[in-house]
Amino acid sequence: MTSTTLHETFLYSAKPKTRRSHHGGPDICLRRCVVTILAVVYYLTHESKYAYERKFDYGYRVALQPVSGQYEKDLSLDPYATLVTANKEGLDGLDEKEETVPMPTLEELSGGATFGTGTPLSGDLAKVDPSKFYRDDWRAQKPANVGQRFLVFGFATPEYKSDKMAIAWAPDASFNSELAPFDLHLRLVRAPSSVTVQPIDIDLKRQPEGRMELPSYVATSDEARTEGYVFALEATPTSSTAAAVSGGIFRSEWDPTGSYPKFGFVPLLMGTFLITLLAILFASPFAIATAVYLSESAPSRVREWVKPVIELLASVPTVVLGYFGLMLVAPFLQNTLAKAVGMDSGRALLTTSLIMAVLLIPTITSVAEDALRAVPQSMRDGGEALGLTLKERLRKIVLPAAKGGLTAAILLGMARAIGETMIVWILGGGAPLLPTFHGVKDTVGNLMKPVTAAPDTVAREMGNVDFQGVHYGHLFLLGLTLFVLTLVINIVGYRLGRRNAWQS
Known part of the structure; x- marks a missing residue:
């Protein structure tokens, strides 16, 4: 299930129920999604079988x-x-x-x-x-x-x-x-x-x-x-x-290309996890704060032009963001952090995570704002009648009521980050990373090391493998792992959004 599909489904669940047309409406969409998912899983599984034809060295x-x-x-x-x-x-x-x-x-x-x-x-x-x-x-x-x-x-x-x-x-x-x-x-x-x-x-x-x-x-x-x-x-x-x-x-x-090939997924999935975690930590506070502002206190004129701009940012090609990070952010970080923390190159985990956060902000903001606006106005009015300030209404009424949708927004951003390829390809550095935590300096130093993730590894290596060979099969097996992971995250986010969406 794609990020766009989850977003549209979430919005549909938050709207008042109307009579379904004789064409089946959402039921047909659901069936099409299920058929598509099964077809993708079958194809990835079928191509992954070549990994199991491996002979050992x-x-x-x-x-x-x-x-x-x-x-x-x-x-x-x-x-x-x-x-x-x-x-x-x-x-x-x-x-x-x-x-x-x-x-x-x-x-x-x-x-x-x-x-x-x-x-x-x-x-x-x-x-x-x-x-x-x-x-x-x-x-x-x-x-x-x-x-x-x-x-x-x-x-x-x-x-x-x-x-x-x-x-x-x-x-x-x-x-x-x-x-x-x-x-x-x-x-x-x-x-x-x-x-x-x-x-x-x-x-x-x-x-x-x-x-x-x-x-x-x-x-x-x-x-x-x-x-x-x-x-x-x-x-x-x-x-x-x-x-x-x-x-x-x-x-x-x-x-996979050495005399004695090794196909361990752990460093690739670890790189994916680290990039996603840091990007969510960087993007979520700003994105949710923006969503709260647009939903609760922004004047209508501000909302009318800020909301389209944020959604427009989601359409920026990721290759553009990648080269923006490579030409501006990476040199800046290298010039400012190289001596302090030993950053050898601007292409590192920190750079990748920062640009990934920029990619996630529009997605999280848009879905989070929709979740906040789905909270009934009567609940806000009730809080105001009790003499609660705006901050108190947000803290005690609106945010608790919308927590399912906010969680869904973060999960949707997480799924988006897990599947991102170009930003990691351009900015990661292409080296598998297994972080070490032997002290504060060592822990911080992990941010300055090159990293690679599962999606960019598949993209980078698929063009150089023998068709239907062992390496080819392992790349498809890695792709199947990513697909199942993002599918589970999307389903969890969808269910949270439906269960906690308020009907106006």
Whole structure:
């Protein structure tokens, strides 16, 4: 239900009932609204299904190293570490990523490194081809209910003289093991016949990175490289794809284009909530005060030209308001607040909320004034007969009588702010924001940070996604969430307006 429809319905409920025409009148309008809402919900739901075709990513680096060595703290810097991963880069199967980087030979390692690792691109030890070993293994993602197994072979070169070495593991850059719908384990599958070692089974969710000492195994020839340690990284399903996708949208990270995409709605909905809350706090006092003035004390001449002007302001394109904020308000705030509170850019939560408040003032004012004027004049006259002043009549009679309509006006403004796109797109800064509250300065500092919201994210990213892809489906799922949210707010506002509207 649109803001205009709710406004018209509210006004209709406040008017005296008249005989309905044989065409059905409001009943037909209601049926049309219901059919439209159902059609929109069906379309959004239908397109959202592509989000549930998601396949999930994970990736780890594994290496053999000295017990204490050069790459101890950052495994990604180790040029001989093996990457085993299932992500979108592995969709093309075996290609130059693997074929051009084989497992290093002893000659290649001589003088430069004392350890090597590699993978046979197979999870079955019995099917390993000794002539086909590569440094990395890139595979396509799998649904949440399908597991995979990677094998990693490791050895030391004859130049290594210590009797101890270490296996090191760490997640690939930007991969968070907590977000994967799998149990991830690193296990020792086979140890060299020349050493004795206890079974190894590392839970990679509890211990996403670390090191473990092992007895050294030295490969004396290239053929002996595959006779050393064999480790397996195993991904075991823990939930269905539907459950994993549904759980993923409640996460606090939105990064749909990375190597390991994240589709958490929380920062986007939080941005929407913060912008809406601040805009309502800025706009409501002024809008309701204006409505009270126009309804209760403004001369008729003032009301005749102020009321149309306010309603005309509601028709200003939001892109105009956005660029007004970008060219005037944002530079002003940056010049005045940058040093005091650390505002790096005028495109921030505060700027967005202020311009959003300007957008909401006409809507809230118009609906609130209609609610106040719907209060019967006889109630005002009764208060005046009792000797109440204008302020007392407002406080004790008019405002309590119109509180349902005033609440509906604020809710209507809230629904308008939740769905606004252009102002947030132009002024927000485009960065997901999760506020922190570690003190007054930190709390105020949230106002100066860039922000993004759900509507502008859909608008900004929809043109750059694969049609009917996973990212596409999540944007529609986000749109469905917004639609349901605004629909509920509109219905609540409508019911409050009808229940408390006075009949003249």
